[in-house]
Amino acid sequence: MSDVKEAGIAKDPTLKLLYALSIGVVIFIAIVLFVLDGFNQQLRQQQDVILNYYDKSIAETFNLTEALQALKFELSANYGRPIHIDSPQKKAEQLKRILHKINLLQQRYQQLKFQQSVKRLNKQINQVIENLSRGELQEIRRYLDSAMHSARQINLLHQHERGNSTEQHYIEFSRVDSVIEAATLITVLIGLPLIAYILFRVKAGVQQLQYVHAKLLDTHKEVERHAYYDALTQLPNRRLFKEYLESAIENSARNGETYGVFYIDIDNFKRINDSLGHDIGDELLIEISQRILSCIRSTDMLSRIGGDEFNLLLVNVENDLKARQIAEKIIEKITKPAIIQGHEVNVSVSIGITLLPDDSRDFSTLLKYADLAMYHVKAVGKNSFKFFDKTLNDNAIANLKLEQKLKSAIERGAFELHYQPQFDIKTKRLIGFEALIRWYDDEQGNISPVVFIPLAEATGLIDKIGKWVITQVCKDINTLIAHTHANIRVAINISTRQLCNTELVKTLKESCEVHQVSPTNIEVEITESMLMDDIDEKKQLLQSLQNMGITVAIDDFGTGYSSFSYLKDLPVNTLKIDRTFIQHVCEQVKDEEIASGIIALAHSLQLKTVAEGVETQEQLSLLAQQSCDCCQGYLFSKPLPLIDIVNINYDGIRQSTN
Numbered sequence: 001m002s003d004v005k006e007a008g009i010a011k012d013p014t015l016k017l018l019y020a021l022s023i024g025v026v027i028f029i030a031i032v033l034f035v036l037d038g039f040n041q042q043l044r045q046q047q048d049v050i051l052n053y054y055d056k057s058i059a060e061t062f063n064l065t066e067a068l069q070a071l072k073f074e075l076s077a078n079y080g081r082p083i084h085i086d087s088p089q090k091k092a093e094q095l096k097r098i099l100h101k102i103n104l105l106q107q108r109y110q111q112l113k114f115q116q117s118v119k120r121l122n123k124q125i126n127q128v129i130e131n132l133s134r135g136e137l138q139e140i141r142r143y144l145d146s147a148m149h150s151a152r153q154i155n156l157l158h159q160h161e162r163g164n165s166t167e168q169h170y171i172e173f174s175r176v177d178s179v180i181e182a183a184t185l186i187t188v189l190i191g192l193p194l195i196a197y198i199l200f201r202v203k204a205g206v207q208q209l210q211y212v213h214a215k216l217l218d219t220h221k222e223v224e225r226h227a228y229y230d231a232l233t234q235l236p237n238r239r240l241f242k243e244y245l246e247s248a249i250e251n252s253a254r255n256g257e258t259y260g261v262f263y264i265d266i267d268n269f270k271r272i273n274d275s276l277g278h279d280i281g282d283e284l285l286i287e288i289s290q291r292i293l294s295c296i297r298s299t300d301m302l303s304r305i306g307g308d309e310f311n312l313l314l315v316n317v318e319n320d321l322k323a324r325q326i327a328e329k330i331i332e333k334i335t336k337p338a339i340i341q342g343h344e345v346n347v348s349v350s351i352g353i354t355l356l357p358d359d360s361r362d363f364s365t366l367l368k369y370a371d372l373a374m375y376h377v378k379a380v381g382k383n384s385f386k387f388f389d390k391t392l393n394d395n396a397i398a399n400l401k402l403e404q405k406l407k408s409a410i411e412r413g414a415f416e417l418h419y420q421p422q423f424d425i426k427t428k429r430l431i432g433f434e435a436l437i438r439w440y441d442d443e444q445g446n447i448s449p450v451v452f453i454p455l456a457e458a459t460g461l462i463d464k465i466g467k468w469v470i471t472q473v474c475k476d477i478n479t480l481i482a483h484t485h486a487n488i489r490v491a492i493n494i495s496t497r498q499l500c501n502t503e504l505v506k507t508l509k510e511s512c513e514v515h516q517v518s519p520t521n522i523e524v525e526i527t528e529s530m531l532m533d534d535i536d537e538k539k540q541l542l543q544s545l546q547n548m549g550i551t552v553a554i555d556d557f558g559t560g561y562s563s564f565s566y567l568k569d570l571p572v573n574t575l576k577i578d579r580t581f582i583q584h585v586c587e588q589v590k591d592e593e594i595a596s597g598i599i600a601l602a603h604s605l606q607l608k609t610v611a612e613g614v615e616t617q618e619q620l621s622l623l624a625q626q627s628c629d630c631c632q633g634y635l636f637s638k639p640l641p642l643i644d645i646v647n648i649n650y651d652g653i654r655q656s657t658n
C-alpha cells in the first residue's frame with residue numbers, strides 16, 4: 001500500500017519510457033540538424049564562388065611570371081618584408097589552367113551585352129561554374145582571393161605608371177547548391193516547427209498521462225479503500241485487521257512486543273436496529289466507532305469486522321492492567337446515552353480480551369479466544385469485559401455462542417415447522433401429524449433440535465420457542481385438515497419448563513381461538529422424565545388440557561421413568577413407543593418383547609399406542625401383529641414442511657401399507 005502512496009510519475013515505467021523517447025527524439029533531431037548544418041556550411045564554402053573582382057585587362061595582358069615578380073616586389077616595397085613565393089613555375093601551371101577557364105568565362109561574358117542585368121550575367125556564369133569540379137572551384141577561389149587581388153594591385157600600379165585607367169567590371173557571381181539550400185530551408189521551415197510540434201505533443205502526452213495516472217491512482221485508492229476499509233465507519237475492515245495482527249505477531253516474535261486483542265460486540269444491537277430503523281442503526285455504529293477511537297492511541301488499531309462487531313489491537317500492552325483500563329474506558333464511554341436523529345439510544349458493549357504473546361501467537365487462535373471471552377460476557381449479563389481464560393472450556397463457550405445465536409433466531413423468527421404423518425395401523429388411515437421444529441443457521445446450517453432444545457430449556461428460551469410452535473401449529477392446522485380431508489390431530493412437543501407453567505394452557509387456548517382451531521385437533525407430547533417432580537401440579541395442568549379437548553401423549557415411552565404407577569393417575573391418552581425399541585424390533589427379541597409389553601400395558605390402561613421410527617414393512621407387520629394402534633416413521637414419510645406435507649397422496653400410502 002505504501003508503494004502506491006509513494007508512486008509518482010518518475011516511477012511509472014510507461015512515463016519513464018516516454019520521457020526517454022522524447023528526449024531521444026529531440027537529441028536525434030538536434031544532431032541531425034547540427035550535422036546537416038555543418039555539411040551545408042562546408043559545401044557552401046567549397047561551392048560558393050565569389051568572384052570579387054574581375055579586371056578585363058588582366059585576362060588579356062596578364063603575364064603570370066611577371067605579375068608574380070611584380071607582386072613580390074610590390075608587397076616587399078609596400079610592407080618592407082620580403083615575400084617568398086615557392087615554385088612560381090608550378091603555380092604558373094596551375095594558374096594557367098584556371099585562367100584558361102576564366103578566359104572561357106570571360107569570353108562568355110564578353111559575348112553578353114553589357115546592358116544585361118547583373119542577374120542575367122550571374123545566371124550565365126553560374127551555368128559555366130556548374131561544369132567545374134570542386135577542386136577547380138577551390139583553386140579559383142584561392143587564386144581569386146590572393147592572386148587576383150594582387151594582380152589588381154599590379155594593374156593599378158601599371159595604370160598609375162601609365163597615367164590612364166582601364167575599364168573595370170565588377171562582377172559577383174556564385175553557384176548555389178539548390179539541394180543544400182532546400183535542405184536548409186526544409187530544416188528551418190519544417191524541422192523547427194516539427195520539433196516544436198513534437199515537443200508540444202510530448203508535453204501534451206505527458207500531461208495526459210499524468211492525468212490518467214492520477215485518475216488511476218485515485219481509482220486504485222478507491223478500490224483499496226473498499227478492499228481494506230469499512231464503507232460505513234471508514235474503519236479498517238477485517239482484512240486489514242488481519243494484516244495488522246499478523247505483523248504484530250511477527251513483531252512480537254522478533255522484538256518481544258506485547259499486544260492486546262479485543263473482540264467488541266454491541267449488546268442488543270439488532271433490537272435497536274429493528275425498532276429504530278437501519279439509518280439510526282448505521283449512525284449508532286459510526287457513533288460507537290468514534291467513541292472507541294477516542295479511548296485509544298493512534299498506534300492502536302480499531303477495525304469493524306462486520307455487523308455490530310469490532311476488533312481492536314492495542315500496542316504495547318505489558319500487562320492486563322493497561323488492557324483493563326482501556327476496556328473500562330470504552331465501556332464507560334459507550335454506555336453514555338447517544339442522541340441519534342432525536343432519539344436517545346442507550347447501548348452497551350461486551351468485550352473479550354486476549355493477550356499476544358501470553359495467550360497465543362496464532363492469528364486464528366487469538367481471535368477465537370477474544371471471541372470466546374466476549375461470548376462469556378454476553379452469557380453472564382453483557383456490558384462488561386473478560387480476559388480469555390483457559391478454564392473457559394470449549395463446550396461451555398460453544399453453548400454460550402449457540403445461546404446467542406438462538407436468541408437472535410428467536411428475534412428473527414428463524415424457525416420452521418416440519419410435519420410427520422401418523423397412521424392408524426388397522427385402518428391405514430392418516431390420523432394426524434407430529435410437529436417438529438427446524439432451525440437453519442446461516443453459519444452452521446441445520447441445527448438439530450436435539451442440540452438446541454435442551455439448551456433452550458436450560459436457558460429459559462424454550463418459553464418463547466414453545467409459544468412460537470403452538471402458534472404456528474394453530475396457524476397450519478386448518479390447512480392440514482383442508483388438504484388431507486381428515487379430522488387430524490397435530491402433536492406438539494412440550495418441554496419440561498412449559499409443563500410447569502400455567503401459561504401453556506392459556507397459550508393453547510388463545511391460539512386455538514385466534515386461529516379458529518378446535519382443541520380436539522391438538523395433542524401434546526410430554527416425556528416420562530417430565531413427570532418425576534411435582535406430579536400433582538402437572539396432573540392438574542394436563543387435566544386442564546384434556547378438559548379443553550386436547551389429548552396427551554407420553555413420548556419416548558420406556559426410556560425414562562422406572563415406575564409406571566403414575567400412568568394410572570395421570571390424564572394421558574397415548575403412549576409413544578420409542579424409536580430405539582422399534583429400530584431392532586424384528587431382530588432383537590428383547591425389543592420385540594418391550595414393544596409388545598408397552599402395547600399390552602397401554603391397552604390395559606385404555607391408552608393408545610404409537611410406534612415411532614417405523615422404517616420397514618417388516619417392522620410395520622410385526623407391530624400390526626402386536627396390535628399396535630398407530631405408527632409414524634420414514635416408511636411413510638420424513639418430517640416435511642407444510643407445503644410438501646399437504647401435497648402427499650395419503651390414499652397412496654394407505655394402499656402401499658396393505
Ligand SMILES: Nc1nc2c(ncn2[C@@H]2O[C@H](COP(=O)(O)O[C@H]3[C@@H](O)[C@H](n4cnc5c(=O)[nH]c(N)nc54)O[C@@H]3COP(=O)(O)O)[C@@H](O)[C@H]2O)c(=O)[nH]1
Nearest residue numbers: 436437449450453469493494495555613614615633634639
Ligand atoms: N420441545 C420440543 N421438542 C421438539 C420439537 N421438535 C422436535 N423436538 C424434539 O427434538 C428431538 C429431535 O427431533 P427430530 O430431530 O425432529 O427427530 C424427530 C424425527 O425426525 C425423528 N424420526 C421420525 N421418524 C423417524 C424414522 O423413521 N427414523 C429416524 N431415524 N428418525 C425418525 O424422530 C424424532 C421424533 O422424536 P419424538 O419427538 O421423540 O417423537 C425429539 O426428541 C423431538 O421431540 C419442538 O417443537 N419442541
